[in-house]
Amino acid sequence: MDILIATAIVAGIGLVCAVMLVLAAKFFAVEEDETEKQIRECLPGANCGACGYAGCDGYAKALAADKETKSLKANLCIPGGDAAAREISAILGVEFEDVVEQVAVIHCYGDCEHTAHKMDYVGIRTCEAVKTMYGGDGKCTYGCIGLGDCVKVCPQEAICIENGMAHIDTRKCIGCGLCAKACPRGIISIMDDVERVLVTCNNKDKGAVARQKCSNGCIGCKKCEKNCPTGAIKVVDNLATIDYSLCTKCELCAENCPVGCILVSDFNGIHNAKKD
Amino acid sequence: MKGLIIILMTSVLVNNYVLVRFLGICPFLGVSKKLNQAFGMGVAVTFVMLMATAATYPIYSYLLEPNGLGYMRTIVFILVIAALVQLVEIILKKYIPALHASLGIYLPLITTNCAVLGVTINNINDGYNFLESMVSSVGCGLGFLLAMVLFAGVRSRLEEADPPAAFRGLPITLVSASIVALSFMGFSGLVNGLFGA
Numbered sequence: 001m002d003i004l005i006a007t008a009i010v011a012g013i014g015l016v017c018a019v020m021l022v023l024a025a026k027f028f029a030v031e032e033d034e035t036e037k038q039i040r041e042c043l044p045g046a047n048c049g050a051c052g053y054a055g056c057d058g059y060a061k062a063l064a065a066d067k068e069t070k071s072l073k074a075n076l077c078i079p080g081g082d083a084a085a086r087e088i089s090a091i092l093g094v095e096f097e098d099v100v101e102q103v104a105v106i107h108c109y110g111d112c113e114h115t116a117h118k119m120d121y122v123g124i125r126t127c128e129a130v131k132t133m134y135g136g137d138g139k140c141t142y143g144c145i146g147l148g149d150c151v152k153v154c155p156q157e158a159i160c161i162e163n164g165m166a167h168i169d170t171r172k173c174i175g176c177g178l179c180a181k182a183c184p185r186g187i188i189s190i191m192d193d194v195e196r197v198l199v200t201c202n203n204k205d206k207g208a209v210a211r212q213k214c215s216n217g218c219i220g221c222k223k224c225e226k227n228c229p230t231g232a233i234k235v236v237d238n239l240a241t242i243d244y245s246l247c248t249k250c251e252l253c254a255e256n257c258p259v260g261c262i263l264v265s266d267f268n269g270i271h272n273a274k275k276d
Numbered sequence: 277m278k279g280l281i282i283i284l285m286t287s288v289l290v291n292n293y294v295l296v297r298f299l300g301i302c303p304f305l306g307v308s309k310k311l312n313q314a315f316g317m318g319v320a321v322t323f324v325m326l327m328a329t330a331a332t333y334p335i336y337s338y339l340l341e342p343n344g345l346g347y348m349r350t351i352v353f354i355l356v357i358a359a360l361v362q363l364v365e366i367i368l369k370k371y372i373p374a375l376h377a378s379l380g381i382y383l384p385l386i387t388t389n390c391a392v393l394g395v396t397i398n399n400i401n402d403g404y405n406f407l408e409s410m411v412s413s414v415g416c417g418l419g420f421l422l423a424m425v426l427f428a429g430v431r432s433r434l435e436e437a438d439p440p441a442a443f444r445g446l447p448i449t450l451v452s453a454s455i456v457a458l459s460f461m462g463f464s465g466l467v468n469g470l471f472g473a
Contacts, residue, residue, distance in 0.1 A: 009348075014355055
């Protein structure tokens, strides 16, 4: 008899809980937008914020909320590239627009062969911390510190530290821009992956000073500026800067640079890189 | 009144659930990496402990005890707490989405948190009445919150420390957790000293 009462009471409590939960699920149900869920599944989930929203959920929500007016562009996701934009366009019924894929590039080539340390740093091993000590342990106070704050944030493992400075393998880069935000020097920038030339220096010292610090440093000689047929490259603050909207990719600047700090390469990101 | 204050002090400091009774170690180690997360988890646990005590105490005293089913309390309490947490989650999602978004990921974790079950069962074992049980569960929740926040602070220091390779990660976390637990032994005579009880 006892066992029957025990069973009945415990089962009764379980039943009451179950009924309560079922009722609650019914009465307090929150309607979830199907479109939002579908769009969220197309996005890569890197939560990088390159689209301008707080993570992939934020962008999916904004797109779903905007499906009547269709004023929000469906091609803002750079890590997702064309594939994600195509799927989202299909869901929302808008016309597909090409995504300009972007890659991260480093405006520095101060590795151990080109520049040197001015002191031995012992302490917290992050670029952010080293930077607070007399502008860093390297001779150049503008260049890469090489302790890999960018490596830690990269979701693609596209960055490695080699020979004392960071290198980005653009073939793995999705252009999320997390490294550019993490770099305390601000020497990483995000550019369209169709570009071909890059100034690999960030030193704004006068020519002679820059020369002493790093054999790859821009000395501000303005040779590139004089040779450029479209006026795309300008020396500002003793540092060559390229306006990519004018650049015709003729590579004349790189050929004439006396220190060789202008790099020519194809900076194809993960979406356009030739598969080996 | 004095009795309630003694219960509160005892449950927050002297019998701290995490650091003295070693219940709820899983979230203590898992969610204490960042201060704001630790705080969120602590608040969520305090809330659930209070709700769970409010639900299980009447069930025990009016349903289980009169029928001589006191020995079934562990199973019944697990059942009730799990259902209760689910219910709270559904209601929060509907009416306070902001709170749901911040507590949301912790609530399901709490379902199987042994500290919550421990509080409800210990309240019965200690022979508390309803009011005393509620005070005790608030105290235990605050004690959990205190332990989480303290340890989050310790861990943020650990992040910057440079221990030998063999100690990196979980080992040094466990060592520092035990040292924090040791420090709580200093509270053991507190209630006797303050109230002479």
